[in-house]
Structures are given as structure tokens and as C-alpha cells.
Amino acid sequence: MVIEMNEAPLQFVEYxxxxxxxxxxxxxxxxxTIILVLAYLVYFLLPWLPWSREVGPNQTIVFDxxxxxxxxxxxxxxxxxxxxxxxxxxxxxxxxxxITTIAGRIFCGFFCFQTLWTDAFRLIExxxxxxxxxxxxxxKQPWSSKEKLLKVGxxxxxxxxxxxxxxxxxxxxxxxxxxxxxxFFTGQAPFAAYLTTLIITVTTYLAAGVIKDAVCVHICxxxxxxxxxxxxxxxxxxxxxxxxxxxxxxxxxxxxxKSLQQRHEAGIGDCVDCNYCVQxxxxxxxxxxxxxxxxxxxxxxxxxxxxxxxxxxxxxGLIRYTSENALEGKKTSRxxxxxxxxxxxxxxAAAVLIWxxxxxxxxxxDVSQVRNPLFVVLSDGSVQNSYRxxxxxxxxxxxxxxxxxxxxxxxxxxxxxxxxxxxxAGRGLRMFIRVRQAPSVNGAEKNRAIRFKLTPISGEFExxxxxxxxxxxx
Amino acid sequence: MIEKDPITGVETTGHVWDDxxxxxxxxxxxxxxxxxxxxxxxxIIYWVIYPSWPVGSTFxxxxxxxxxxxxxxxxxxxxxxxxxxxxxxxxxxKSAMAQKAYLNEIAATSYDDxxxxxxxxxxxxxxxxxxxGEYCAACHQSGAGGVVGEYPNLIDDDWLWGGAPHEIETxxxxxxxxxxxxYEETFNxxxxxxxxxxxxxxxxxxxxxALAAAGEEIFHGQTGGCHYCHTNEGTGLKSQGAANxxxxxxxxxxxxxxxxxxxxxxxxKSVIHNGVNRVMPAWSSRLSDTEIKVLTAYxxxxxxxGQ
Numbered sequence: 058m059v060i061e062m063n064e065a066p067l068q069f070v071e072y073x074x075x076x077x078x079x080x081x082x083x084x085x086x087x088x089x090t091i092i093l094v095l096a097y098l099v100y101f102l103l104p105w106l107p108w109s110r111e112v113g114p115n116q117t118i119v120f121d122x123x124x125x126x127x128x129x130x131x132x133x134x135x136x137x138x139x140x141x142x143x144x145x146x147x148x149x150x151x152x153x154x155x156i157t158t159i160a161g162r163i164f165c166g167f168f169c170f171q172t173l174w175t176d177a178f179r180l181i182e183x184x185x186x187x188x189x190x191x192x193x194x195x196x197k198q199p200w201s202s203k204e205k206l207l208k209v210g211x212x213x214x215x216x217x218x219x220x221x222x223x224x225x226x227x228x229x230x231x232x233x234x235x236x237x238x239x240x241f242f243t244g245q246a247p248f249a250a251y252l253t254t255l256i257i258t259v260t261t262y263l264a265a266g267v268i269k270d271a272v273c274v275h276i277c278x279x280x281x282x283x284x285x286x287x288x289x290x291x292x293x294x295x296x297x298x299x300x301x302x303x304x305x306x307x308x309x310x311x312x313x314x315k316s317l318q319q320r321h322e323a324g325i326g327d328c329v330d331c332n333y334c335v336q337x338x339x340x341x342x343x344x345x346x347x348x349x350x351x352x353x354x355x356x357x358x359x360x361x362x363x364x365x366x367x368x369x370x371x372x373x374g375l376i377r378y379t380s381e382n383a384l385e386g387k388k389t390s391r392x393x394x395x396x397x398x399x400x401x402x403x404x405x406a407a408a409v410l411i412w413x414x415x416x417x418x419x420x421x422x423d424v425s426q427v428r429n430p431l432f433v434v435l436s437d438g439s440v441q442n443s444y445r446x447x448x449x450x451x452x453x454x455x456x457x458x459x460x461x462x463x464x465x466x467x468x469x470x471x472x473x474x475x476x477x478x479x480x481x482a483g484r485g486l487r488m489f490i491r492v493r494q495a496p497s498v499n500g501a502e503k504n505r506a507i508r509f510k511l512t513p514i515s516g517e518f519e520x521x522x523x524x525x526x527x528x529x530x531x
Numbered sequence: 532m533i534e535k536d537p538i539t540g541v542e543t544t545g546h547v548w549d550d551x552x553x554x555x556x557x558x559x560x561x562x563x564x565x566x567x568x569x570x571x572x573x574x575i576i577y578w579v580i581y582p583s584w585p586v587g588s589t590f591x592x593x594x595x596x597x598x599x600x601x602x603x604x605x606x607x608x609x610x611x612x613x614x615x616x617x618x619x620x621x622x623x624x625k626s627a628m629a630q631k632a633y634l635n636e637i638a639a640t641s642y643d644d645x646x647x648x649x650x651x652x653x654x655x656x657x658x659x660x661x662x663x664g665e666y667c668a669a670c671h672q673s674g675a676g677g678v679v680g681e682y683p684n685l686i687d688d689d690w691l692w693g694g695a696p697h698e699i700e701t702x703x704x705x706x707x708x709x710x711x712x713x714y715e716e717t718f719n720x721x722x723x724x725x726x727x728x729x730x731x732x733x734x735x736x737x738x739x740x741a742l743a744a745a746g747e748e749i750f751h752g753q754t755g756g757c758h759y760c761h762t763n764e765g766t767g768l769k770s771q772g773a774a775n776x777x778x779x780x781x782x783x784x785x786x787x788x789x790x791x792x793x794x795x796x797x798x799x800k801s802v803i804h805n806g807v808n809r810v811m812p813a814w815s816s817r818l819s820d821t822e823i824k825v826l827t828a829y830x831x832x833x834x835x836x837g838q
Binding site: 429433437443473474475486487531 | 643646647649650652653656657672673674676684686687688689775778779780787832833
């Protein structure tokens with residue numbers, strides 16, 4: 058048997074070439090920079106912003122795991138408010154879908170922390186090592202070169218510093234920042250603080266400094282299911298192939314191909330094949346190959362192409378945000394089923410979120426009737442039922458309640474020697490409570506629905522709180 | 532010299548079979564190899580610190596130790612093992628210390644003050660539930676409702692031996708023997724019926740007035756002598772653990788569970804005929820003073836009035 062050995066071997070994994078994107082100036086670069094600065098200001102400064110509270114830390118945002126309280130501005134969330142978190146996550150998801158159907162992966166291109174941190178890392182790299190050309194030249198130098206060692210070394214040192222500060226800042230959200238930062242550097246912080254900082258530092262350094270674009274292509278699930286959300290009406294970064302290639306394809310602006318008129322006569326498109334759009338791409342793709350999974354729609358190739366078009370004095374927009382329909386000369390429909398559906402889901406999720414925050418019960422009461430035994434007959438013939446109560450006062454003020462029962466007029470609530478139900482600020486309480494019915498009642502139903510009424514005496518509560526239960530007689 | 536396969540560019544070992552089958556040299560990835568070496572190092576360190584290899588009938592115990600107290604109060608240092616770890620955790624762990632602090636507070640607080648403190652009551656309720664479940668529930672049932680005729684109900688407001696805190700404490704510590712003599716040889720059936728009617732009448736149950744009047748004679752007279760323990764008013768002597776016959780609570784004769792008047796009468800007669808012989812063991816040797824205090828407070832909180 059003759060084996061053909063000349064074929065190239067099967068390659069299952071395509072090795073990633075390291076991308077060295079060229080810098081570019083333009084609209085989208087400016088937008089990206091503004092978003093980066095704003096996001097960093099918010100992320101790095103928020104833990105330091107003071108916030109006055111009657112009870113609790115004087116800090117804008119604290120996720121206090123030890124006491125199960127999550128402070129956000131004027132709101133305090135408790136583990137019981139899990140619905141709010143669920144609504145928030147659902148809103149985030151459907152809003153993302155909604156935006157994606159309209160404008161593609163602009164979250165990826167402009168807001169995702171992977172993009173932001175990679176961008177910041179590249180800005181550092183560019184400041185120290187210079188432009189793309191100098192970086193490529195530096196790369197070719199041997200490691201014995203002092204310049205290379207110094208420049209690459211200081212880049213990585215600065216990357217690590219930014220990664221560390223990102224990790225430390227993340228940790229500061231979970232405790233009182235002013236106290237923790239002192240403890241952190243004096244070696245007195247909890248082990249969890251060091252571990253969290255270490256993990257975030259390492260992952261930030263690796264994701265933004267080493268793995269970079271591969272995160273978006275191979276790790277992030279969102280790039281994979283984005284294709285389910287795009288349609289012909291979605292505005293995406295696209296290359297106008299009809300204009301760029303025309304009948305005879307693209308060509309460099311040499312000799313008789315310099316003016317638009319000459320090119321159009323020869324059937325040649327407007328693309329001058331300068332490759333600038335490819336060089337600036339942080340994902341290392343060629344947008345002229347059409348929509349592809351690696352594209353994060355950051356718009357840097359638009360900036361690059363616009364720069365060239367401006368230089369040529371030709372109209373902008375050879376690469377632009379546009380829909381597939383528009384490129385084919387069809388009408389772009391803004392209100393497709395998908396867009397409207399995701400839009401409605403977004404509104405619904407926002408409504409649920411607002412409702413869950415506004416309508417949060419500041420007092421949670423759980424009552425379960427003691428079932429063993431269901432009732433007990435007392436010496437005067439009256440019947441007693443017992444109940445286990447669980448209260449949680451979510452307000453930041455202590456509160457007192459008067460506990461009464463409705464549904465059996467002759468019944469009394471017995472809380473023993475306690476004066477009333479006293480709940481400390483932001484704390485829970487469990488109580489064993491008895492209800493007695495006078496012996497004179499005859500012919501009553503064996504199982505009666507009753508309602509406990511908690512009338513506020515002091516604290517932040519105004520209207521009474523009711524909770525249903527039942528009363529059983531022999 | 533390193534040979535390379537011309538097509539793939541992969542290093543070869545130089546071994547060739549059948550003219551064109553070559554053995555490539557594809558070493559393990561470095562990261563994998565170093566991770567493997569790291570696990571080897573980890574294992575060796577682990578063997579030194581923790582119990583590891585079996586050797587004959589024993590095993591290498593490792594250098595790590597745990598010190599804890601046995602139930603007898605002896606301090607024991609053993610090689611690292613999860614049972615000792617649990618024992619130490621239950622004695623000096625974070626939760627154990629918090630529980631101890633609570634128990635010390637309970638021990639230092641009067642029953643009256645415990646009843647006025649919702650936080651302490653919540654602790655008494657949860658800790659007491661555990662102690663009660665372990666030692667008391669076998670007879671008195673897990674909800675402390677007891678069994679009529681066998682074990683007293685502890686959540687009503689009728690206490691045979693007294694329901695004041697110190698009385699409950701004493702009952703728990705020294706135990707009780709509940710005894711009523713059998714009247715099978717003293718009373719004939721007519722007398723039994725008369726006394727039973729009187730007993731039913733005392734708590735307002737349906738009874739024959741004539742028979743009850745005759746029964747009253749026997750109850751207060753020398754024939755029955757019931758009043759010695761049950762007192763003239765029928766409210767019972769606490770020092771004897773004698774039942775209060777005037778209230779609505781029946782601890783021995785299941786009058787409440789009877790369906791007919793005859794059955795009700797029969798049940799009372801049966802108790803007088805057979806007598807009562809109940810024993811509650813003493814707990815002072817098995818429970819600490821604090822545990823007894825928690826149990827007492829637990830029962831006080833459960834019963835009517837919560838005092």
C-alpha cells in the first residue's frame with residue numbers, strides 16, 4: 058500500500074499568533090477611552106466614597122458577608138432579598154440580549170471588563186515599549202538585550218501592579234475599606250482577604266496580560282451564543298464589500314489607480330488594501346472576511362479605515378456599523394420579533410427589579426404551628442396551641458410590636474414575661490409563643506384559620522403586619 | 532544528533548520500522564510534568580505530617596497531633612485524626628465556645644430574668660430541645676405532651692409535684708415515684724362506682740348525684756382515706772405527687788378520650804381499682820446543673836403562662 062506522505066498533517070488546534078495591534082485615533086477609540094476612564098474611576102474609587110448611615114459601615118458599597126448584609130447606597134439587602142438579585146441578573150441577561158439584537162456585541166467591544174483591562178494593559182505596553190513597529194522590533198531582540206529586559210520587565214511589573222490593585226479593590230468591597238487596607242499591609246487582614254486578592258491579581262494578570270483575545274474566542278461563552286441573537290437587521294461592524302471590492306476586487310492606490318474615478322472605470326473597489334484595519338484589530342482578524350466569531354465589535358477598524366479614507370479624500374464608511382440588510386440595499390427593520398421580545402422582557406425584568414426593591418418587606422415573619430402535640434387542655438378547660446415564630450427586622454432601627462390574634466375573639470396571646478416583641482436593628486429573633494382559647498367556646502370548628510397581628514409600637518414601622526396560621530381544638 | 536521528521540518537523544527517536552513507520556519523540560508537556568512532580572512532593576510532605584502508610588498491624592502516624600479532653604476530663608494528645616479533630620472542635624471550636632458563653636450566662640441568670648430576655652429564651656428553646664430530645668422525649672414524647680396514663684404532660688399548667696422553678700429542678704434532680712395504692716381489695720364494685728362518680732363530679736364531668744354523694748363519704752372517710760393524699764378539697768398534695776381531681780386535666784384515667792359515659796366511669800374505676808405506680812429516674816448524676824437549669828427554663832417556656 059502506498060501512503061501519500063506529502064499532505065500536510067491534520068492540525069486540530071490552531072496555535073494562536075500573538076497579536077500586536079497598532080494604535081489608532083478616531084471616534085470609537087475616544088469612546089472606548091472615555092468608558093475606560095469612567096469605569097476605572099467608579100471601580101477604583103467607589104470603596105473609598107463615604108456614605109453616612111445610622112447603623113452600619115460609613116461606606117457607599119459594602120458586601121458584609123459576616124453579618125449577611127449588603128449595603129448599596131441607601132439600600133440594605135439581606136439574604137431574604139434573593140428575588141432582587143435574581144431580578145437584577147435576569148435584567149442584565151435580557152438587556153444584554155436586547156442590545157445584542159440591535160447593535161451586536163457592543164458590550165464586548167466597549168464595556169466588558171476583559172476588554173477594558175486588556176485595553177488598559179495594552180495602553181501601558183504602548184507607553185513603555187512604543188508603537189507596534191518598535192514593539193515588533195523589540196520582540197526580535199535577544200533576551201540579553203538590556204533594553205528588552207528593562208522595557209518588557211517594567212511592562213510586566215506595571216501590569217502586575219494594576220492587577221494587584223484591581224484585586225485589592227475587589228476585596229475592599231467586602232469590608233470596611235479604610236480598616237481593611239491598613240490590616241492588609243500590616244499582615245492583620247483575614248486570610249480570605251489575602252486569598253481573594255491573590256486570586257483576582259493572578260487571574261487579572263493572566264486574562265489581560267497573557268491570554269487576552271483568546272478569552273473572548275475560547276473561554277467566554279457569550280461569543281458562542283451571540284450568533285443566536287444576530288439577524289440581518291442587527292447593526293454590526295461590517296465591511297462594505299460592494300463598495301470595497303466592486304467587480305475587480307481591491308487594489309493599492311498605485312499608478313493609474315489613485316483617484317476614485319480611475320478605479321471605478323477599471324471596476325476596482327474603494328479598498329486600498331492598506332491592511333490598517335487588520336493591524337489595529339485587537340482580535341487579530343480581517344474584518345473584510347465578513348462577520349466572524351472572534352469580532353468583538355469594538356469599532357477600531359472603523360476608525361482605521363476612516364483615517365485612510367479621510368487621507369484619500371474619499372467618503373468615510375467603507376467599514377461601518379451597519380446591518381446586513383442595509384449592505385444588500387434592503388430596508389433595515391428596527392422592530393423585529395426578536396428586538397420587541399427582548400425589549401419587553403427587559404422592561405418586565407426592570408419592573409420586577411424596581412417592584413422587588415420598593416415592595417421589600419422590612420419585617421419578615423415566619424410562623425409554624427407546633428404540631429406535637431397540636432393542642433393541650435389546661436386545668437380550667439381552656440385550649441392552648443403553641444407557635445414557633447421567626448422574625449427578622451431588616452430596618453436599621455430597633456422595633457417593638459404588640460402581638461395579638463384575630464379570628465378567635467376569646468383567644469389571648471401569651472408571650473410570658475416578655476412585654477412585647479422586641480427586635481434589635483437588623484437582627485432576627487425566634488420565639489415560642491402560646492395562644493389560649495377560653496373554655497366557654499363550644500361548637501367551634503376543630504381547625505380554625507387565624508391571623509396574627511403585629512402592631513408597631515416603636516421603630517420605623519407604621520402599619521401593622523399580618524401573618525396567617527391556624528388554631529386547633531380537640 | 533537530533534533527527535527530525537521532514538514532514539511534520541517533529542523530533543524522532545531514530546527508530547524506524549517497515550521503512551516508513553517512525554517513532555516520534557513527543558515528551559510530556561512541561562507544565563504537566565512539573566505539576567506531577569509537585570504532587571509527588573506534596574504526597575511526601577503529607578506522609579510526614581498526617582497518618583499514611585500501613586506497617587504490619589499499625590501505621591505511620593505522622594508528626595501532627597491533636598490535644599483534646601475526653602469525657603472523663605483527661606487531656607489526651609493523639610496523632611492527627613478526624614475523630615480527635617471533631618472532639619476538639621466540639622470542646623474548643625468557635626461554635627462550642629459561643630455555646631459555652633451562652634450556657635454560662637444562663638447559669639448566672641435567674642429564671643425570672645431568663646423569662647424576660649427573648650434572646651436567652653431563644654437559646655433555651657433550641658439548646659433545651661436537644662437535651663429534652665435526648666433524655667426526656669423517650670417517655671414524655673418529643674413535644675413534651677406525655678402519654679395519658681403513663682407519662683405526665685409537661686406543657687399543661689397542672690404539675691403533680693409542683694410547677695415552680697425550684698420544684699421542677701428538684702424533680703429533675705432526684706426523680707419521682709408516683710404511687711397510689713390499688714383499691715381492688717378495699718372497695719367492692721358498688722363502692723368503686725360511688726367513688727368514681729364522686730371523682731367525675733369534682734371536675735364537673737357527668738355523674739350520678741346520689742352515687743357521687745355516697746362516694747364523697749368514702750373519699751373523706753376512713754374506708755377510702757383518699758383525702759389524705761388528694762386533700763379534702765381534692766386538689767392533691769404536691770409533696771405526694773397526688774393529682775388535682777378538681778381541674779379539667781386527667782393524667783391517669785383517659786376521661787377526655789372516652790366516647791361514652793360508661794366508658795368514662797369505667798376508666799376512673801379502673802385507676803382506683805389498680806392504683807398507680809410510676810417512676811421517673813433521677814438525673815443529677817447524668818445531667819449537669821446547667822443542663823438541668825436549661826431544661827427547667829425550657830419547660831417553663833413551653834407551658835401556659837411561660838413562668
